[in-house]
Amino acid sequence: xxxxxxxxxxxxxxxxxxxxxxxxxxxxxxxxxxxxxxxxxxxxxxxxxxxxxxxxxxxxxxxxxxxxxxxxxxxxxxxxxxxxxxxxxxxxxxxxxxxxxxxxxxxxxxxxxxxxxxxxxxxxxxxxxxxxxxxxxxxxxxxxxxxxxxxxxxxxxxxxxxxxxxxxxxxxxxxxxxxxxxxxxxxxxxxxxxxxxxxxxxxxxxxxxxxxxxxxxxxxxxxxxxxxxxxxx
Amino acid sequence: xxxxxxxxxxxxxxxxxxxxxxxxxxxxxxxxxxxxxxxxxxxxxxxxxxxxxxxxxxxxxxxxxxxxxxxxxxxxxxxxxxxxxxxxxxxxxxxxxxxxxxxxxxxxxxxxxxxxxxxxxxxxxxxxxxxxxxxxxxxxxxxxxxxxxxxxxxxxxxxxxxxxxxxxxxxxxxxxxxxxxxxxxxxxxxxxxxxxxxxxxxxxxxxxxxxxxxxxxxxxxxxxxxxxxxxxx
Amino acid sequence: xxxxxxxxxxxxxxxxxxxxxxxxxxxxxxxxxxxxxxxxxxxxxxxxxxxxxxxxxxxxxxxxxxxxxxxxxxxxxxxxxxxxxxxxxxxxxxxxxxxxxxxxxxxxxxxxxxxxxxxxxxxxxxxxxxxxxxxxxxxxxxxxxxxxxxxxxxxxxxxxxxxxxxxxxxxxxxxxxxxxxxxxxxxxxxxxxxxxxxxxxxxxxxxxxxxxxxxxxxxxxxxxxxxxxxxxx
Amino acid sequence: xxxxxxxxxxxxxxxxxxxxxxxxxxxxxxxxxxxxxxxxxxxxxxxxxxxxxxxxxxxxxxxxxxxxxxxxxxxxxxxxxxxxxxxxxxxxxxxxxxxxxxxxxxxxxxxxxxxxxxxxxxxxxxxxxxxxxxxxxxxxxxxxxxxxxxxxxxxxxxxxxxxxxxxxxxxxxxxxxxxxxxxxxxxxxxxxxxxxxxxxxxxxxxxxxxxxxxxxxxxxxxxxxxxxxxxxx
DNA sequence: CATGAATGAGGATTCATTCAT
DNA sequence: TATGAATGAATCCTCATTCAT
Numbered sequence: 001x002x003x004x005x006x007x008x009x010x011x012x013x014x015x016x017x018x019x020x021x022x023x024x025x026x027x028x029x030x031x032x033x034x035x036x037x038x039x040x041x042x043x044x045x046x047x048x049x050x051x052x053x054x055x056x057x058x059x060x061x062x063x064x065x066x067x068x069x070x071x072x073x074x075x076x077x078x079x080x081x082x083x084x085x086x087x088x089x090x091x092x093x094x095x096x097x098x099x100x101x102x103x104x105x106x107x108x109x110x111x112x113x114x115x116x117x118x119x120x121x122x123x124x125x126x127x128x129x130x131x132x133x134x135x136x137x138x139x140x141x142x143x144x145x146x147x148x149x150x151x152x153x154x155x156x157x158x159x160x161x162x163x164x165x166x167x168x169x170x171x172x173x174x175x176x177x178x179x180x181x182x183x184x185x186x187x188x189x190x191x192x193x194x195x196x197x198x199x200x201x202x203x204x205x206x207x208x209x210x211x212x213x214x215x216x217x218x219x220x221x222x223x224x225x226x227x228x229x230x231x232x233x
Numbered sequence: 234x235x236x237x238x239x240x241x242x243x244x245x246x247x248x249x250x251x252x253x254x255x256x257x258x259x260x261x262x263x264x265x266x267x268x269x270x271x272x273x274x275x276x277x278x279x280x281x282x283x284x285x286x287x288x289x290x291x292x293x294x295x296x297x298x299x300x301x302x303x304x305x306x307x308x309x310x311x312x313x314x315x316x317x318x319x320x321x322x323x324x325x326x327x328x329x330x331x332x333x334x335x336x337x338x339x340x341x342x343x344x345x346x347x348x349x350x351x352x353x354x355x356x357x358x359x360x361x362x363x364x365x366x367x368x369x370x371x372x373x374x375x376x377x378x379x380x381x382x383x384x385x386x387x388x389x390x391x392x393x394x395x396x397x398x399x400x401x402x403x404x405x406x407x408x409x410x411x412x413x414x415x416x417x418x419x420x421x422x423x424x425x426x427x428x429x430x431x432x433x434x435x436x437x438x439x440x441x442x443x444x445x446x447x448x449x450x451x452x453x454x455x456x457x458x459x460x461x462x463x464x465x466x
Numbered sequence: 467x468x469x470x471x472x473x474x475x476x477x478x479x480x481x482x483x484x485x486x487x488x489x490x491x492x493x494x495x496x497x498x499x500x501x502x503x504x505x506x507x508x509x510x511x512x513x514x515x516x517x518x519x520x521x522x523x524x525x526x527x528x529x530x531x532x533x534x535x536x537x538x539x540x541x542x543x544x545x546x547x548x549x550x551x552x553x554x555x556x557x558x559x560x561x562x563x564x565x566x567x568x569x570x571x572x573x574x575x576x577x578x579x580x581x582x583x584x585x586x587x588x589x590x591x592x593x594x595x596x597x598x599x600x601x602x603x604x605x606x607x608x609x610x611x612x613x614x615x616x617x618x619x620x621x622x623x624x625x626x627x628x629x630x631x632x633x634x635x636x637x638x639x640x641x642x643x644x645x646x647x648x649x650x651x652x653x654x655x656x657x658x659x660x661x662x663x664x665x666x667x668x669x670x671x672x673x674x675x676x677x678x679x680x681x682x683x684x685x686x687x688x689x690x691x692x693x694x695x696x697x698x699x
Numbered sequence: 700x701x702x703x704x705x706x707x708x709x710x711x712x713x714x715x716x717x718x719x720x721x722x723x724x725x726x727x728x729x730x731x732x733x734x735x736x737x738x739x740x741x742x743x744x745x746x747x748x749x750x751x752x753x754x755x756x757x758x759x760x761x762x763x764x765x766x767x768x769x770x771x772x773x774x775x776x777x778x779x780x781x782x783x784x785x786x787x788x789x790x791x792x793x794x795x796x797x798x799x800x801x802x803x804x805x806x807x808x809x810x811x812x813x814x815x816x817x818x819x820x821x822x823x824x825x826x827x828x829x830x831x832x833x834x835x836x837x838x839x840x841x842x843x844x845x846x847x848x849x850x851x852x853x854x855x856x857x858x859x860x861x862x863x864x865x866x867x868x869x870x871x872x873x874x875x876x877x878x879x880x881x882x883x884x885x886x887x888x889x890x891x892x893x894x895x896x897x898x899x900x901x902x903x904x905x906x907x908x909x910x911x912x913x914x915x916x917x918x919x920x921x922x923x924x925x926x927x928x929x930x931x932x
Numbered sequence: 933c934a935t936g937a938a939t940g941a942g943g944a945t946t947c948a949t950t951c952a953t
Numbered sequence: 954t955a956t957g958a959a960t961g962a963a964t965c966c967t968c969a970t971t972c973a974t
Binding site for chain 3: 943
């Protein structure tokens with residue numbers, strides 16, 4: 001791991017002796033807007049934690065990419081882990097809030113299911129930071145998610161959309177009667193997740209470029225098809 | 234790598250073999266057996282890296298759990314990353330060497346495929362360290378796997394078993410003709426992988442205990458079934 | 467000069483100023499004065515590097531002799547080499563700033579030259595740390611001086627004083643017309659430098675004490691005489 | 700200082716498990732000739748110490764560049780410092796043994812002196828390792844030269860050649876009567892030494908290339924001239 | 933004589949966190 | 954709120970040196 005040295009390596013020092021306030025640095029427009037400051041920190045931290053993991057991320061780096069200072073991070077989040085917790089929580093919330101904006105109620109069940117899968121697939125593909133954070137969190141044995149409130153967990157585990165699709169599918173006689181919604185959700189998640197989470201090792205080992213539009217499209221259909229087939233009679 | 238091991242490619246599992254000389258302090262019997270020393274370090278490090286990730290793992294901790302000293306880690310592996318690389322490489326090798334000891338050639342294709350899936354499922358379940366290392370490596374964008382030699386990659390990407398099953402399946406007219414082996418392999422991997430990799434967050438969010446024998450058995454069948462259905466006509 | 471002022475660029479010499487609060491442990495009064503902290507570190511480091519060289523110097527030792535902690539060294543200088551660079555730069559700057567405070571314009575050229583040589587001789591004798599640092603830097607092939615800015619190098623290579631002396635000398639017909647100022651400067655430097663740089667081996671081998679006032683005075687005159695003779699017609 | 704990593708950075712490891720005796724490495728022809736082994740070690744160490752200084756030199760590096768192993772270094776020289784001592788001693792001896800092979804007795808005194816200076820100049824130029832070792836030793840306050848035996852010191856301080864030149868010069872009435880041979884020797888040494896010792900910083904600061912044949916020739920004559928002028932009446 | 937393995941004591945560097953203003 | 958300075962406790966890594974064979 002390259003020992004990234006952020007600051008310039010000790011420049012020869014100007015002849016002037018008291019540079020004091022390094023006027024060259026970032027403007028750092030004093031926000032005075034707590035919410036925005038918080039949001040900004042979380043945004044930066046989300047990417048940082050997702051890229052480097054909990055222990056790999058550096059508070060200094062996060063502070064530097066932020067509109068505010070390191071002190072503010074501690075002011076708002078108490079500690080590195082506090083910040084990480086906020087990041088995880090925020091990420092899960094975002095995912096929830098955006099998901100299921102799809103109108104699937106008026107489509108035939110199997111078609112609705114396929115659409116749901118495709119949407120999930122694309123959504124995860126579009127949010128690698130979230131996927132990676134889930135990996136990071138699992139490396140840490142889900143210790144932080146475990147601290148979430150029951151309400152948070154409930155909302156995160158809300159698979160009512162899938163439930164209703166299955167219900168309609170069974171009612172219309174196009175799906176197996178013994179489908180376990182959680183099990184099906186897990187299969188969908190697994191197939192979509194892997195595509196983002198393990199793409200680096202997988203594409204290296206199997207010499208395939210998983211990022212091309214063609215490869216993505218093919219995989220999306222394969223996943224949708226696999227799921228649909230798994231519920232049909 | 235030069236200083237390779239004679240025999241044992243660092244078998245992580247068996248806790249046998251440690252002299253455990255009475256007292257509290259480590260025995261530290263001067264081995265003078267480079268292979269064993271290396272293997273021992275890799276074994277310990279494998280677990281450490283899989284538990285804490287690359288940056289989270291501590292060389293000091295690894296050394297402490299080892300028969301040798303911290304210094305030896307550097308003697309054999311040059312750096313923390315060098316050790317990590319050796320761990321990754323060793324883990325992938327082990328997986329390969331043990332996999333496919335199954336005799337599937339004499340079973341009907343669909344049955345063989347189901348068996349192959351169940352085996353993969355169980356194998357990954359039995360080797361969480363490996364699964365977690367793959368996660369860790371992907372957090373690091375697969376940068377270390379990317380350094381492997383073509384031969385290593387070839388052996389890691391060897392899915393001939395699956396190939397021949399598909400071939401027989403098509404020949405016997407029980408499988409779709411348009412199956413892409415790599416795509417199928419990815420689905421199998423995805424479904425098995427998720428079960429180990431994301432079990433912490435998943436079970437917390439969905440309030441299920443994925444570790445019970447019943448849950449495991451059910452999931453194994455679900456996965457096998459999903460895969461088999463995906464290839465049938 | 468004694469009281470390390472805020473701006474003052476690390477005055478190496480004066481050992482004054484340390485509160486020395488009774489007991490053994492360091493006072494470590496939190497300065498919160500970056501300039502003083504920096505200057506203090508450079509002062510201590512200057513001596514340490516000049517005594518032990520770049521690789522021989524110990525950051526721990528430097529920190530211990532400092533008002534601050536080891537951490538601060540890295541805070542301000544990033545690395546051992548960064549500190550060394552700062553030391554080298556500061557040393558050269560100091561030399562420049564103090565040199566040539568002599569008024570030689572109103573003396574006869576040959577006398578002015580002799581004075582200039584005597585001053586250089588005494589100055590180098592009074593600043594062995596600087597001399598030794600130059601040795602250290604040359605052991606390292608001048609790699610750090612090579613990183614200085616053109617402006618810094620210009621000021622370091624400013625020998626206008628010598629230039630004007632030579633000019634006057636030639637004009638007045640008391641010096642050779644073909645004197646190369648840089649060549650002459652090198653001779654002066656060489657003769658003065660050796661006296662400090664190699665005194666240890668030289669005095670051991672030739673069984674002379676070069677440090678006595680008499681020996682110093684004699685050598686000073688010898689050097690001045692040698693230089694003056696070298697330019698006369 | 701770049702953390703040079705000599706060995707290849709942990710290559711991915713061949714699949715073969717028992718390379719054992721890395722046949723690719725140096726042949727290391729078993730000498731069985733103590734003197735040659737010693738000489739070889741000293742030769743390598745001389746360069747290493749002259750390049751990096753006492754603390755900067757690495758026993759491992761020296762051993763690697765040697766025909767023998769690290770163990771031999773300790774066998775013959777006891778410690779790093781012991782080796783350094785041997786290097787210093789050997790270097791001074793070599794210098795002595797080769798110097799003064801010049802026949803100057805039959806030349807006019809001033810011409811003989813000029814020749815002696817030119818020879819010294821060229822000799823030092825041709826032996827930068829020695830020059831640098833002298834610097835290194837002086838950085839260490841000449842502590843190791845101080846341990847030499849009186850005989851060694853006598854031979855090192857033998858300036859009889861110069862003595863006789865001066866004697867003849869005075870007798871023939873072409874030199875000042877009050878020349879101090881040691882002082883003159885110091886001037887010669889200083890002028891020749893500087894040229895090699897400080898060339899890196901000097902040429903950087905004064906933007907001159909001191910290594911060209913023309914520059915070398917000019918400087919050699921300048922030095923010879925300066926010395927000759929310093930002794931004439 | 934020769935060699936690879938082993939090691940304790942250090943040595944440079946980093947990091948999350950707190951303080952003074 | 955905001956910020957640069959400061960810090961203790963790790964943390965990775967290196968080095969001269971010794972041991973077993």
